[in-house]
Amino acid sequence: MKKTSRSLYLKPPPASGITPKLPLPIKPTKRYAKLYTDCRISLHVFLECLYDKDYSGLVIQGKATEEELKSAWNKIYLQSCELSGGGASPIVEKIKHVQWLTGKIAFAEGVVEILNYCYDPELIDLLKKIGIPLDIKPGDDRTKALRIAVGYIKRIAQDRTIAEAELDLLYNESKETVGRDYYEDWLDTLSQIRKYAVLAIDITVSQFYKAIQKARKDYGGNSADR
Numbered sequence: 001m002k003k004t005s006r007s008l009y010l011k012p013p014p015a016s017g018i019t020p021k022l023p024l025p026i027k028p029t030k031r032y033a034k035l036y037t038d039c040r041i042s043l044h045v046f047l048e049c050l051y052d053k054d055y056s057g058l059v060i061q062g063k064a065t066e067e068e069l070k071s072a073w074n075k076i077y078l079q080s081c082e083l084s085g086g087g088a089s090p091i092v093e094k095i096k097h098v099q100w101l102t103g104k105i106a107f108a109e110g111v112v113e114i115l116n117y118c119y120d121p122e123l124i125d126l127l128k129k130i131g132i133p134l135d136i137k138p139g140d141d142r143t144k145a146l147r148i149a150v151g152y153i154k155r156i157a158q159d160r161t162i163a164e165a166e167l168d169l170l171y172n173e174s175k176e177t178v179g180r181d182y183y184e185d186w187l188d189t190l191s192q193i194r195k196y197a198v199l200a201i202d203i204t205v206s207q208f209y210k211a212i213q214k215a216r217k218d219y220g221g222n223s224a225d226r
Contacts, residue, residue, distance in 0.1 A: 033062035035072040039079045039205035046080070046205045047183060049073050051175055070164070074098065076205070083209035091174060094167045101160040104130055108153045112146055131156075186212055193219065 036045075036058045045057035055069035064072075074095045081092055108130065111123045115134075119142070124134045132152040136145045183200070190198040190211050203211070 033064035033068055034060040035064055035068065036060060037072045037075045039076060039083060039209075041076065041205060042201050043183065043187075043203050043205055043208045044199075044201040046076070047180065047200060049076070050171070051180060071099075071102065074167075080205055080209070083206060084212075091167065091170045094163060094170055098160060098163045098167060101156060101163060105153060105156050105160065108132055108149070108156070112149050112153070115142060115149075116146055183208075186215075189215060 039046075041058065048054040048057055055073055058064075058069055058072050058076075078092060078095055081089065086092075108127060111127055114120065115123055115136070119136065119138050119140075124136055127134055127149065132149050134145050134149055136142055186208070187198050187200060187203075190203075193215060198211075
């Protein structure tokens with residue numbers, strides 16, 4: 001079949017005797033952002049995220065922070081690995097580690113916020129279970145102990161920063177292994193099969209991988225598989 005030009009495809013209330021509210025590593029704001037977090041995004045946006053680190057296409061509404069954009073992208077990439085049948089990989093494991101640290105931080109911040117208003121031994125035990133020891137008894141001034149807890153949270157945040165840097169390196173290595181040509185070749189093949197131009201901007205990531213699976217089953221794949 002005739003090859004088509006590749007350039008066509010890519011483009012709770014306070015209790016008595018409470019202590020002052022403590023500052024947390026990440027302060028809540030009224031800002032709101034709605035983002036894509038799954039493979040219903042177009043392949044075009046997916047490739048911009050993967051190869052150019054341009055996450056702007058993930059924003060549906062509002063203004064997102066860099067942390068929110070990266071978190072959304074990591075969720076999308078994990079789903080894409082499931083759709084492609086890639087299975088476990090260093091990137092997948094590192095993304096899960098970053099997500100675990102992010103959840104740990106959010107949980108710890110929420111618990112410290114509650115303990116700042118009232119004493120709760122069960123919450124104190126939960127913090128201990130995730131590596132944040134607190135020695136607080138009923139009637140104690142909790143200020144010092146909670147500031148120490150905030151310090152532990154900051155250390156976890158530093159661990160996450162390191163893990164995110166390691167994740168970036170893994171992303172860069174993967175781009176050298178699987179370049180844009182892989183997606184270009186498959187768009188070309190799908191266009192030939194369907195007899196019309198299949199553009200990256202017109203096909204979602206989910207549709208793309210489902211189409212690949214069908215092509216492999218019906219036609220034995222393409223040059224990108226070899």
